[in-house]
Structures are given as C-alpha cells and as structure tokens.
Amino acid sequence: MVNEDALFWSRILTETTLSFHIIYATIGVGVPLMIMIAQWIGIKKNDEHYILLARRWTRGFVITVAVGVVTGTAIGLQLSLLWPNFMELAGNVIALPLFMETFAFFFEAIFLGIYLYTWDKFEDQRKHLLLLIPVAIGAAFSAVFITMVNAFMNAPQGFDIVNGELINVNPIIAMFNPAMPTKVAHVVVTAFMTAAFLLASIAAFRLLKGSNHVYHKKALFLTMKLGLIFSIATAVIGDFSGKYLAEYQPEKLAAAEWHFESEENAPLILYGVLDNGEVKYAIKVPFALSVLAHNDPTAEVIGLDQFPEDEIPPLYIHYLFDIMVTIGMWMVLLSFVYWIGMKRGWPIVHSRWFRWLIVLGGPLSIIAIEAGWWLAEVGRQPWVLRGLMRTADAATSSNHVDLMLMLFAGLYIILGIGTIVVLSRMFRRNPVEKELDDLENEKGGVRT
Amino acid sequence: MNLEIVGITVLWTFLFGYVIVASIDFGAGFFNAYSVFTNKQHILTKIIQRYLSPVWEVTNVFLVFFFVGIIGFFPKTAFYYGTTLLVPASIAIILLAIRGSYYAFETYGTKGHKGYSFMYGLSGLFIPASLSIVLTISEGGFVSLVNGHPVLDYWALFTSPLTWSIVVLSLTSVLYISAVFLTWYANKANDSAATNLMRKYALIWALPTIVTAGGIIFELSMHNKEHFERIMSFWWLFGLSFLLFIGTIWLIWKRRNYGLAFGLLAGQFALAFYGYGVSHYPYLLYPHLTIYDSFTNQAMAISLIVAFIAGLGLLIPSLYLLLRLFLFNKDYVKGKTKNHP
Ligand code: HDD
Ligand code: HEM
Ligand code: HEM
Numbered sequence: 001m002v003n004e005d006a007l008f009w010s011r012i013l014t015e016t017t018l019s020f021h022i023i024y025a026t027i028g029v030g031v032p033l034m035i036m037i038a039q040w041i042g043i044k045k046n047d048e049h050y051i052l053l054a055r056r057w058t059r060g061f062v063i064t065v066a067v068g069v070v071t072g073t074a075i076g077l078q079l080s081l082l083w084p085n086f087m088e089l090a091g092n093v094i095a096l097p098l099f100m101e102t103f104a105f106f107f108e109a110i111f112l113g114i115y116l117y118t119w120d121k122f123e124d125q126r127k128h129l130l131l132l133i134p135v136a137i138g139a140a141f142s143a144v145f146i147t148m149v150n151a152f153m154n155a156p157q158g159f160d161i162v163n164g165e166l167i168n169v170n171p172i173i174a175m176f177n178p179a180m181p182t183k184v185a186h187v188v189v190t191a192f193m194t195a196a197f198l199l200a201s202i203a204a205f206r207l208l209k210g211s212n213h214v215y216h217k218k219a220l221f222l223t224m225k226l227g228l229i230f231s232i233a234t235a236v237i238g239d240f241s242g243k244y245l246a247e248y249q250p251e252k253l254a255a256a257e258w259h260f261e262s263e264e265n266a267p268l269i270l271y272g273v274l275d276n277g278e279v280k281y282a283i284k285v286p287f288a289l290s291v292l293a294h295n296d297p298t299a300e301v302i303g304l305d306q307f308p309e310d311e312i313p314p315l316y317i318h319y320l321f322d323i324m325v326t327i328g329m330w331m332v333l334l335s336f337v338y339w340i341g342m343k344r345g346w347p348i349v350h351s352r353w354f355r356w357l358i359v360l361g362g363p364l365s366i367i368a369i370e371a372g373w374w375l376a377e378v379g380r381q382p383w384v385l386r387g388l389m390r391t392a393d394a395a396t397s398s399n400h401v402d403l404m405l406m407l408f409a410g411l412y413i414i415l416g417i418g419t420i421v422v423l424s425r426m427f428r429r430n431p432v433e434k435e436l437d438d439l440e441n442e443k444g445g446v447r448t
Numbered sequence: 449m450n451l452e453i454v455g456i457t458v459l460w461t462f463l464f465g466y467v468i469v470a471s472i473d474f475g476a477g478f479f480n481a482y483s484v485f486t487n488k489q490h491i492l493t494k495i496i497q498r499y500l501s502p503v504w505e506v507t508n509v510f511l512v513f514f515f516v517g518i519i520g521f522f523p524k525t526a527f528y529y530g531t532t533l534l535v536p537a538s539i540a541i542i543l544l545a546i547r548g549s550y551y552a553f554e555t556y557g558t559k560g561h562k563g564y565s566f567m568y569g570l571s572g573l574f575i576p577a578s579l580s581i582v583l584t585i586s587e588g589g590f591v592s593l594v595n596g597h598p599v600l601d602y603w604a605l606f607t608s609p610l611t612w613s614i615v616v617l618s619l620t621s622v623l624y625i626s627a628v629f630l631t632w633y634a635n636k637a638n639d640s641a642a643t644n645l646m647r648k649y650a651l652i653w654a655l656p657t658i659v660t661a662g663g664i665i666f667e668l669s670m671h672n673k674e675h676f677e678r679i680m681s682f683w684w685l686f687g688l689s690f691l692l693f694i695g696t697i698w699l700i701w702k703r704r705n706y707g708l709a710f711g712l713l714a715g716q717f718a719l720a721f722y723g724y725g726v727s728h729y730p731y732l733l734y735p736h737l738t739i740y741d742s743f744t745n746q747a748m749a750i751s752l753i754v755a756f757i758a759g760l761g762l763l764i765p766s767l768y769l770l771l772r773l774f775l776f777n778k779d780y781v782k783g784k785t786k787n788h789p
Contacts, residue, residue, distance in 0.1 A: 062552060063552055063553065065505070065552075066505075066548060066549045066551070066552030066553070067549050067552075069505055069508055069548060070508075070544060070545035070548045070549050071545065072512075073508060073511070073512055073541060073544060073545070074541045074542075074545060076512055076515065076516060077515055077537055077538075077541055078538075078541075080515070080519055080526045080529070080530040081530050081531075081533060081534045081537055081538065082530075082534075083530075084526045084527045084530030084531050085526075085527065087519055087523070087526035087530060088523045088524060088526045088527045089523070090523075091519040091520055091522075091523025091526055091744065092523050092744050092745060092748060093748070095516075095519060095520030095521075095523070095744065095748060095752065096520070096748065096751050096752060096755060098516055098519070098520065099516055099517060099520045099752055099755055099756075100755050100759070101516070102509065102512050102513045102516050102517070103755070103759035103762065103763065105509050105512065106506070106509045106513070106759075106763055106766075107762060107763065107766060109505040109506045109508075109509050110506055110763075110766045110767060110769075110770050111766065112505065113503060113505065113506065113770060113774075114769065114770060114773060117773075117774070118773070134766070166745065167745075169745045169747045169748055170747060171747060171748050171751045172751070396530065396531050396534060397531060397597040398531055398532075398534045398535075400534055400535050401534065403535075404534060404535070404538045407538065407539075407542055408538070408542065411542050411545055411546065414546070415545065415549055418549065418550070418553055422553045
C-alpha cells in the first residue's frame with residue numbers, strides 16, 4: 001500500500017533539503033583547501049596579503065559551515081523519517097560509510113574549533129597551518145563517504161537476496177561499488193572547482209565596485225588559476241562518469257542523451273527540445289556519443305528501446321545534462337582565457353565586462369552542481385535502489401509530510417537570507433583596506 | 449557479551465555524551481537570556497560565550513553520531529521510529545537548525561539584539577522537550593500497527609502524565625547540569641560574581657530535578673509495569689546515583705571543590721542513565737521491537753565496531769587537544785588570549 005500524498009510530499013521535501021544542503025556542503029568541502037593554499041603561499045612568500053586572504057575566507061567559511069551542519073543534520077534525520085523502508089534496507093548493507101562519515105564530521109569539527117581560536121597563538125605560522133589539514137581532510141571525506149552511499153543507490157552490490165532474506169552481506173564490497181570511483185572523484189573535484197570560482201567571483205566583484213587594491217588582484221589571479229585546474233579535472237572525470245553510465249546504467253545515459261534506439265556510430269545530441277517524441281532544433285555531433293560512452297566512434301550505444309516503459313527515467317534530464325556540461329566547458333574556456341591573458345598582458349582580461357563574466361562564474365558553478373545532482377538523482381528514477389527497490393515503495397506512510405515541507409521551506413528561506421545578510425554585513429563593515437591599515441599600525445606600534 | 453549489547457552500549461554512551469554536553473549548551477543559553485532579562489547580563493555573558501564558542505559544532509556531532517549509529521546497528525528502528533517520529537523529530541531539527549545557525553551568525557558575524565537572546569534561550573528549552581518525547585514513545589502504548597504500518601496516537605501521547613513528567617525532567621536536568629558546570633567554569637575563571645550566581649541557580653534547580661526523576665519512576669509503575677519492575681530490580685544503581693546527588697549538593701553548598709562536584713553530577717546522571725537503559729533492555733520500543741529482532745547482520749555489526757574503534761583512536765586524542773586548549777587552559781578560560789579568527 002502506497003500513500004500517494006506522502007510519497008509526493010516526501011519527494012519534494014527530500015529534493016528541497018538536499019538541493020539546499022548541497023550548496024553549503026560544496027562550499028564546506030572546497031573552501032578549506034583554498035584557505036590552506038592561500039595561507040601556505042602567504043607563509044612561503046612572506047606576503048601579508050595571502051595570509052589576510054586566508055583569514056578573511058575563514059571568517060566567511062565559519063558562517064557557511066554552520067548552515068551546512070544544521071541542514072546536514074536535517075537531511076540525515078529526514079532520510080530515516082521520510083524513507084524508512086529504504087533506510088531499513090540501506091542500514092543493513094551500506095551503513096558503514098554513513099557511520100564513518102560521522103567520524104569525519106567529528107574530526108573536522110574539533111580541528112575547526114581549534115583552528116579558529118589559535119590564529120595568533122603560534123610564533124611559527126606553519127604550525128597553525130597544520131591544524132587546517134585535518135579540517136580539509138575531514139570535509140573531503142564527508143563528501144567521499146556520503147557519495148559512496150549515493151553510489152551504492154545507483155549500483156547496489158555486496159549482498160544477495162534469497163526468498164526475501166538478505167544474506168551474504170559484505171559492507172566493503174557494497175562501499176566499493178562500480179559507481180563509486182567516478183562519482184566520488186567528480187563530486188570532490190567539482191566542489192574544489194566551485195569553491196575556487198565562488199571566491200574568484202567575490203574578488204572580481206570587489207574590483208568592479210571600485211576597490212583597486214592589489215590584494216583583490218592577487219586573490220583573483222590565484223582563484224582563477226585554481227579554477228582552471230579543477231575545471232579541467234572536472235571535465236575529464238565527467239567524461240569517465242559518462243563511460244561508467246554507458247556500462248552500468250545505460251538507461252540514464254540514453255535518457256540524458258535522448259538516444260532512443262540502440263545504434264552504432266551514435267551522434268551526441270546537444271540542446272534542442274522534444275516535441276511529441278521528436279527532437280527539434282538540436283545540434284548533432286556525429287560519433288560523439290559513441291566516443292563519450294566507449295572511447296570509440298563506431299561503438300554501439302544502448303538506447304531506450306531496450307528498457308520496459310516503466311523503467312525509463314524522465315526525459316527532461318537532457319536539459320540538466322546540457323546545463324551542466326555547457327557550464328563546465330564555459331568555465332574552462334573563461335579561466336583559460338583569463339590565465340593566458342594575464343600571461344600575455346591582454347587588456348580584455350582587465351575590462352569591466354570580462355570581470356562581470358568572472359562574477360557570474362561562481363553562481364553558474366553552483367547551478368552546474370544542482371543540475372548535476374538532479375540529473376544523477378532523477379536519472380535513477382523510478383528506482384531508489386536501482387533494480388531493487390522503487391522510490392514509491394520506500395516512502396513513509398505518515399500523513400503530515402506536507403506540513404513538514406512548509407516548515408522546512410520556511411527554515412531554508414530564513415537560513416538563506418540570514419547567510420547573505422550576515423556575510424555581506426561582515427565584510428562591508430570591515431573592508432580589506434581598513435584591516436591592512438590596522439595591521440600596519442599594530443606593527444608600527446610599541447612591541448613587547 | 450554479544451554484538452547486540454556491544455552495539456547498544458556504544459550508542460547509549462554517545463547519547464549520554466550528548467545529554468551532558470547539550471544540556472550545558474541549552475542551559476547556558478537559557479541562563480544567558482534570563483540574565484539579559486533581569487539586567488545581570490554583565491555577570492554571565494562573557495563566561496558563557498567563552499565556553500560555547502569553540503565547542504558548539506562538536507555538540508551537534510554527538511547527536512548525529514547517535515541517530516546514524518542506530519540505523520547502522522538496528523536498521524529496523526528506521527521503520528518504527530522513522531515513521532512515527534516525523535513530526536516531533538522535524539520540530540526538533542528545525543529548532544536545532546535555527547539555534548545553531550543563529551548562534552554562529554551572532555558570534556562570528558554581527559551582533560544581534562535582545563530578542564535574539566530570548567529566542568536562543570527559549571529554543572534551548574524546547575529542543576530537549578521535543579527530543580525527550582522519543583523516550584516516552586519507547587515506553588510503548590502510543591504506537592500501534594495499522595495495516596502493517598506503525599501509527600502514533602498523538603492524543604494519547606499528549607494527555608499522558610508520563611509524557612509531561614519526562615518533559616519536565618528534561619527541562620530541570622538541563623538547567624541543573626548546566627548550572628553546576630558553569631559554577632565550576634566561572635570559578636576557574638576566578639569570576640566570583642558569576643560563580644555565586646551560578647551556584648545559586650544550581651542549588652535552586654537541584655530539588656526539582658530529583659523530585660521529577662522520582663516522579664517518573666512512579667508514573668512508570670502505572671504506565672509500564674514490566675519496565676517498572678525491572679527498574680526496581682536495579683534499585684541499587686538508582687540508590688547510588690542518589691548518593692552522588694547528595695554529594696554534589698553538599699560540595700556546592702559548602703563552596704568547595706566545584707570540579708569534583710561536577711564529576712559527581714556526571715556520575716549521578718551516568719548511573720541513572722545506564723540504570724534506565726539496562727532496565728529498558730531488551731526493548732527498543734515496547735512491545736514491538738527488541739535489540740535482537742532489529743539487529744543488523746553479523747558482517748555489518750563487526751565492520752561497524754571495527755570502524756568505531758578506529759574512529760575512537762582518532763577522536764580521543766583530538767578531543768583531548770580541544771579540552772586542553774580551551775576548557776582546561778587557564779589563560780583561555782580567564783579570557784586572556786585573543787579569541788577571534
Ligand atoms: C561544477 C559542477 C559540475 C560541472 C561543471 C560538471 N559536472 Fe558533471 N556532475 C556534477 C557537477 C558538475 C555533480 C553535482 O557533482 C554530479 C551529480 C552527481 C554526481 O555524481 O556528480 C554530476 C554528475 C555527472 C554525471 C552523472 C553521473 C551519475 O549519474 O552517475 C555525468 C555523466 C557527468 N556529471 C558528466 C559531466 C561532464 C561530461 C562534464 C563536462 C564538463 C560535467 N559533468 C561537468
Ligand atoms: C546533495 C546532493 C543531492 C541532491 C541535490 C539530490 C537530489 C535529489 C532529487 C532531485 C531526487 C528526486 C528524484 C525524483 O523523485 O524525481 C532525489 C532522490 C533521492 N535521493 Fe538524492 N540528491 C542528492 C544526494 C543524495 C545522497 C548523497 C543520498 C543518499 C545518501 C540521496 C538520497 C536520495 C533518496 C533516498 C532519494 C529518493 C527519494 C526521491 O525520489 O525523492 N541523495 N535526490
Ligand atoms: C554528496 C552530497 C553531500 C556532500 C558533499 C556533503 C558534505 C557535507 C559537509 C562538507 C558537511 C559539513 C558542513 C560544512 O563543512 O559545511 C556536511 C554536513 C552534514 N551532512 Fe552533508 N553532504 C552531502 C549530502 C548529505 C546527505 C545526503 C546527508 C544525509 C545522510 C548528509 C548528512 C550530513 C550531516 C548529518 C551533516 C552535519 C554534520 C555535523 O553535525 O557536523 N549530507 N555535509
């Protein structure tokens with residue numbers, strides 16, 4: 001017996017919470033690495049600006065961590081509250097990474113507390129930097145472990161079901177499922193990429209808003225360079241993700257590519273709209289889908305005709321895929337032009353419109369993250385555990401989910417607005433110029 | 449000892465950890481709000497801020513650890529408790545979320561206003577109240593199976609005296625635990641005004657705590673005979689716990705050795721908490737669910753325990769470092785070191 005209302009609202013609530021959490025989670029995974037790099041450069045070059053950069057990023061980071069922690073707590077409990085049948089089964093097989101994730105959080109939380117309150121404690125800055133390593137590792141491993149759980153949902157293995165009984169459970173095999181390598185790598189690298197472009201956005205924005213301080217220029221150059229590296233890595237690993245799909249979840253790839261019939265020499269369909277089952281206004285790149293799927297322009301790619309009607313994911317994921325890939329390629333191009341331009345002294349990279357494009361890059365990366373997750377999750381439908389349990393059979397039977405959705409939606413609105421207000425106030429009241437002056441005065445003053 | 453018992457002991461221990469650290473946090477928020485209200489803010493706020501700042505995120509992880517762990521060790525609880533707790537747990541999460549994030553907004557971001565302190569203080573009382581409902585539900589009688597789905601009877605739950613006495617106990621113990629801890633902490637900071645004020649609160653909240661705790665055992669005798677009788681068979685645990693309670697009060701009354709007083713308090717709550725847990729055995733939810741029929745498979749249980757031991761190897765040194773640097777560091781406690789990122 002499925003409670004249709006409860007199912008519908010549970011879906012919406014899960015989607016809302018995860019889509020909100022992932023913004024903060026991505027920042028939480030990516031930014032510690034950026035802080036680490038900035039502080040390290042600052043120490044190595046003995047450059048006050050990079051140290052201050054690390055310091056100011058840290059201050060903003062604490063705010064986003066707080067929201068990440070509370071929304072993460074919400075989703076952690078909600079999974080059990082809304083999908084009790086799924087969690088009962090998942091608990092038996094994939095609880096290990098979920099459990100290890102809490103240790104990663106613990107580790108991160110403890111050292112973040114220490115790092116924050118020891119800025120001026122050490123004579124040797126390098127010791128302080130050491131404290132950040134566990135924070136970055138803890139955050140990255142939170143992502144690794146939770147993504148392992150999600151990978152398991154896409155490629156469940158490590159157990160047998162005989163007469164409805166779960167036997168031969170092997171948590172290690174369940175963790176290291178075929179979806180794991182590409183998924184984990186793509187998620188972690190996109191978090192680094194997004195963090196770099198978000199911080200670049202901020203620096204570019206300050207430069208546009210009148211501050212011409214060299215501090216912002218250094219910040220912009222550093223983050224764009226990192227962004228270039230990580231966006232290239234993203235595209236490469238994204239390509240591997242496509243190959244994983246072709247092999248293990250061909251229905252997801254076929255739906256994302258509007259690839260209706262199995263064929264060799266398959267073309268890649270970019271953009272376009274679907275009109276009564278017909279693809280219109282699309283760009284067809286010959287052989288490209290065969291290359292994406294199998295690295296071979298003549299290889300056969302399985303189409304949707306191979307699957308029963310009720311196991312085909314919604315076809316709108318094609319748009320999500322296009323959004324993600326377009327943004328990915330665009331950011332590679334943008335950061336590459338910036339980097340070359342800086343090397344060669346092209347004036348366009350200092351023009352206002354180019355800086356506005358960089359400002360746009362941060363929000364675009366977040367949009368790519370959202371599109372990517374929606375693609376991955378909607379593309380798994382109708383399954384919650386692919387091939388084993390349908391989403392419809394996993395939901396709670398409780399009748400109050402709609403009310404809870406309203407409460408949580410209100411909460412996320414408050415938290416979202418709160419983050420923006422607090423962050424912008426924090427940095428506006430204490431601009432870099434003022435802080436640098438203060439540092440000068442402190443140094444010039446009496447020393448004991 | 450079998451794996452089931454190892455599992456539940458680990459979880460119960462983390463829940464105990466959460467009860468103590470979260471009580472300190474919730475109570476501190478309340479006392480802070482109260483001092484704003486009565487214009488005694490200058491006495492308390494600094495002490496409370498200095499304690500809370502580096503540890504608030506760690507507190508939250510204790511809770512996460514518990515609910516993630518219980519799904520791991522006892523997956524069937526997801527089915528029973530997941531379905532029935534939707535409303536109370538969601539409310540608790542929302543309050544926790546507002547409280548946690550606004551704490552960070554205020555401390556690291558920009559200073560708020562008075563209304564914020566009140567919200568912060570009040571939410572600290574509502575959260576334990578809504579979380580404690582879980583303990584009431586576990587006593588049975590409120591959940592029935594309809595068409596194979598567990599359903600919670602809200603009317604019976606909210607009209608039961610047991611519910612309300614557990615809610616009241618959660619509030620009094622939050623205030624009592626917090627007051628005793630902050631007395632000690634303020635004393636370490638050589639802040640005599642704050643010490644005296646917190647000492648007064650500790651003495652005020654001692655009696656209500658012990659009275660409500662006794663009241664619950666009485667309520668149980670009517671609500672769940674089986675559990676009540678098992679509690680009685682462990683009477684000595686609760687007796688010892690009471691002796692420790694007397695010890696704490698005596699030390700605080702005599703203004704002596706506040707550190708030991710807090711140690712005794714921890715012992716008192718530990719004995720009562722484990723006594724309650726042991727007497728609840730083997731049920732996770734009377735009478736539907738025991739730790740045996742909800743337990744995970746052997747392979748998962750062993751890997752969870754191995755992960756747990758490895759995890760502790762990582763955590764204990766780090767926690768020790770945190771405590772060394774902040775709780776037990778004289779300069780930090782006295783506010784002598786600069787503490788801003
Ligand atoms: C900044 C964000 C971002 C960018 C620019 C890209 N991706 Fe991505 N992609 C993600 C962020 C993301 C993600 C949010 O991290 C997803 C969602 C779930 C997952 O595993 O990663 C994802 C999933 C995802 C999947 C589905 C994997 C699955 O369902 O198992 C594929 C096939 C790709 N990506 C491929 C690409 C390609 C070929 C890109 C070319 C540049 C690309 N992605 C750019
Ligand atoms: C954080 C990034 C994530 C986002 C934005 C996201 C988004 C979504 C979306 C949009 C769906 C709905 C698909 C549909 O019903 O059409 C979904 C389903 C689901 N996801 Fe994710 N997901 C994320 C990560 C995860 C992870 C890591 C897990 C598991 C640990 C998970 C667990 C689930 C479950 C149980 C469902 C089934 C319920 C449903 O269909 O709504 N998700 N998710
Ligand atoms: C792939 C998507 C996800 C990523 C990358 C991710 C990452 C993170 C990170 C880095 C944090 C720490 C907060 C911060 O530093 O900003 C966090 C918090 C949290 N996340 Fe997620 N998360 C994801 C999805 C989920 C899901 C599906 C769950 C539910 C099982 C979850 C549960 C939690 C919990 C419980 C916390 C709070 C931990 C605490 O109290 O410290 N996360 N997440």
